[in-house]
Structure formats: structure tokens, C-alpha cells
Amino acid sequence: MISVHNLCKRFGTVQAVDGVTFSAADGEVTGLLGPNGAGKTTTLRMLYSLLPADSGQILVDGEELDADNHALRSRLGVVPDAKGLYPRLTARENITYFGRMQGLEKDFIAQRIEQLSSVLGMEDLLERRCDGFSQGQRVKVAIARALIHQPRNILLDEPSNGLDVMSNRALRQFILDRRAAGDCIVLSTHIMQEVAALCDRIVVIAAGRVITSGAPEEILAQSGESTLEDAFVTLVGAAAEGLMA
């Protein structure tokens, strides 16, 4: 379970995140939805302690998160937008490296790699060097290394970027499986289909603020539109007018 209270972050003169508050429950997929530059990635970067927040509070499983609290941080599994692999290492070595960084034993890592590779369908990739992997193959390795330590809270930043249809379906199925297992999943996206297919709750963010949040049906009702895309455009547009005024 993750909850965020009044999170703020400023870069120079730009208030990138301006008082974001939301919570993501276990066994649900929470989608951060917003246009490019809305502050989704910055919010997530503060959530996974890459950037320090100017103010605000982050709770993971009810405990306040702090960058030096490594035990609490290891309850998060993070697939950031940057999914660079080490091209001269094999997929297995890439994943093992991160497992070692999590302080796991080699035997346990080997076991987890067996599990994850059968779930993600990447058995044939394991012993190959990552140089020249397709985007879909990269994402699989990035997910496996991020979840090697069996975290119950999963953060995904635009996970479907650059994936083809088959890879995308596999990714969605994986996310739904984790939800069924009771994990708390937060994903940022700007793709409506993804939101419709996956999310139990939606947090709409624009210009660093939460415009609205709720179940997809609630969002539709609030905006008076019949599709999520129209709802999104109406809500973000209204918020932008509000900012102008």
C-alpha cells in the first residue's frame, strides 16, 4: 500500500509537482494519468527516492519513507522509464546484478529468475547478451530485475512505451496477475486503452496537481462524457482554464 500526501517539487522556477495527494491500495492497479510534462515521472521519482521531495509525505505499507531507510525501500519494485541494460552482460547477469544489489543470495536469485522468466516468457533470452535486444525483450528484463526481490508494491513508469501488440498483451496479463496476487500496483501512462483495460482507480494529473481521482466510472460520471478519452480531455481542459483564470 502506498499513500502520498501533499508532495511538492520545484526545479528552478518550474513547480513540477504541486501538492499531489493520492493513495494506492493493495490488490488494485492505480493509474497516474496525465499529459506529457504533467509531473507523473517526477512524482514517481520521489516515490522511489531518486529525487528528494521539497515537502510532503510518502507512506509505504503505512510507514513513512525516507531515502536512507533501505529496508522500507526494498518493499518497492520499480520499473522506471529508463530501461537501460548492460549490453555486454547476459540477461541473467543483468538480473543477478540487481538481485545482489538487493542483498539476495545467489541460490535465491537463481530460483526467482526461473519463476520470473517462465511468467514473462523469456527463458530463451536468459543466456544471451542484451546487446541488440528488442524493446519488448528489454522491458521483460527490466521487469524481472526490478521484481527479483518479490516486492509487494510495484511502480511502473509508462511500461508499454514502444511495445508491440503481443508484448503489450503479455505485459497487461502480467500486471493483472500481480493484482490478483494482492500486490499494490501504481503505473503512470498517457494511453487511454491501458487505463481502461487495467486500472481500478485513476488519478488524473495536470500541471503538477491532482485534478480528480476515482474509479473509471466515477471519472466518467463527473465529466458527463461517455468515453474516458473525452472525459480526460474535458477534465484537463477545464483545469487548464482554471489555471488561466
Added chain:
Amino acid sequence: MNIVGVVFAKEVRDNLRDRRTVLSTLLFGALLGPLIFAVIFNLMIEQQVSQAEAQLVLPIAGAEHAPNLIAYLRRAGVEITEAPAAAEELVAAREIDFALRIGPDYGTNWRAGDPAVVELIADTTRRQAATNLQRVRALLARYSQTVGAQRLQLRGIDPLLAQAVATRQVDVSTPQSRGAVLVGTLPFFLLMTVFTGGLYLAIDATSGEKERQSLEPLLINPVPRWQIMLGKVLAAALFSSTSLAIGLVAFHFAMQTIPAAAMGFQINLGWAVIAQCFLIAWPLTLIASCGQCILAAFARGFREAQAYASILTFVPMAPSLWLSLSPVKEQFWMTAVPLLSQVVLLNSTVRGDSVPLLWLATSWLGSLTLGLALCWVASGLYNRPGLVVSNPQ
């Protein structure tokens, strides 16, 4: 500290698989110095030896005016050839190294007892002709002296009276110190090796990591960031040390190819000297690796990092250049200055002088202090969000 070891092991393994890194920095970088060294000095020595022993050919214009001189030169083993009167042009055009011109009034002056003039036409800036030119001068001087002495004797005067002062040169250089001129370039090559050995790894592990977008996922791992950076710095230092060791071993073998004994040199680059050189230069590997990691971490990409770090490679040139341009006697304070202290101590070591233990200790203390300070700076770098996130959005 386990994380430092994990990062260290990963960087070493990852970079050993990069053939370019291994070949260019570990091998070529380390072997280039000894190779250049062996080739250049073999050529130089060969040229000197062959000139000293080769048949001396002397083109002469107007040989008919001085038959006695010609006969003397022939007896001394000189091959005489015909030169045109305007020999300057040929020398200037480098068709011949030098020429001797004897004027028509040579005989008149000779018989009158006046100095008979011969002109030696040469370009003194041409170094490869220097040995032969010296031989010609010596022959002419000896001929002049012999004839002069005979003239004095004919007049009943002891020729020794004409020699008011006799200079006898006492050379206190030892075979080792004469050899040191030869090995004076060695410290320079060694420092270059230290600075190139870990260069690619340092760049790959910092700005390379940023460029291939793997830095952010790496730093998400719940470990202190200074441990990640320390592991990278130590991996670069290992490559730098390895390169230094390979370079030193190569120098050991390169020296064996040089016929130093034939030139009256004695150069001792035995294993004990090699080991001492390694000890002296080793603290620099930490300084080089930290400096390179720091610069490369600030760079936005691989190319930019390469440009910064290449500038750093010129740093070790400064003290060697300074010492070779203005040779000063090594003093104690120099051993406290990193880089300068290594050049001074390496010079003493290869010259065969004993290095005081205190000097070695000061050198280590000074350089390790700087190395650890740089290490501390490097370790803190990844706590700066600006170096971690390239596009703060």
C-alpha cells in the same frame, strides 16, 4: 561493504568483455611506451655505432693543392672523392653531408709558414652528420698539430712549449648515470600508462551508464549511493594498476633489447627495480581513477566525458616536462607533491640511486591523502540530483 564488492566485480567483468577497452587501454596503452622506447633507442644507438665505425667519405674540392694533407687523410683510412668548387649548394641541398675546400693559395701559405686555410663546409644543424663531422675535425686538428710540432723541432724548439695548458677530463658519471639519460623518459611513459589504464572503464561506468539509461534503475536499488560509486572507482583503479604492471614488465623486456653495454651504459631494470617503481607509482592509480570518474560523472555523454578525461591525461606530463626543461636537484619538499614526487622518485630509482625510505613514505602519504580526498568527493557525487537525472521533468 558487500555492495562495493558487487559493483566492483560487475564493472570488472563487464569491461573485460569490451575488447576495445582491453586492447586499447590495458594492452596497447601499456605496451606503446616500452615499444617506442625500444625502437627509438635501438635506432639511435645503431646510428651512432655505425657512423663511428663506418668508412669516412670526404668530398674535397681542390685536392691537387695539398697532396701531403690528402696522403695523410688516405693513410688515416679516409676515402677521398672529388667535390665541385661550389660545394655549399650540394651541402645545402643535403646531397652530401659536408665537404672540404682547399684554395690555390694553400701551397704559398704553407711554404711561407703562414696558416694554410682549408674550408670545412657543413650544416651544423644536421644531427645525423655530427659524428662524421667530428671525425673530420679531429683528423685535421691532429694533422695540423703533427706538422706544427715537426716545424718546431726543426728549429730546435721543444714542441711541448707550444702547449701551455693541458686539460685532462675526469668523468665522474657512472655507467648507471649515463644510462639514466636514456631511461629518463621512463617515468613519463609510466605516468601516462597510469592515466590511460582505467580511463575507458571510468567513463563507461559513469557517463556511459547515464547514456545507456541504466543509471536510474541502478540507483533505485536500496543501497547507499557512495558504495556504488566507490565500487566503480576501485574497478577503474584496478585497471589502471594492471596497466601500470604490464607497462613495467614490458619495460623490463624492452631494456634487454637495447645494447646498452656496448655504449658504456649500465641500466638496471631488474625485477627489484620494477617492483620499486610499481610501489612508487601505485598511489597515482587512485588519483587518476577518482579524477576521471568525477569528470566523467559531470559529463552529459560518452563523447563529452572523453574530451574532459583526455585533458586530464595531460596532467602527468606537466611535472616531467618541468623537470626536463629546468633540471633542478630533487629536494625533499617535492616528494609531498603528488605527480611531481613520483617523477622525482622514479627518476632516482632508474638512475640507480637509493631512495630514502622517508621520501617514499612522504610520497605515499601525500598522494594517498589526495587520492582519498578525491575518492570522498567522487562518492558524494551521486547524491546530487543534477548528476542523476538528466531531464528533470
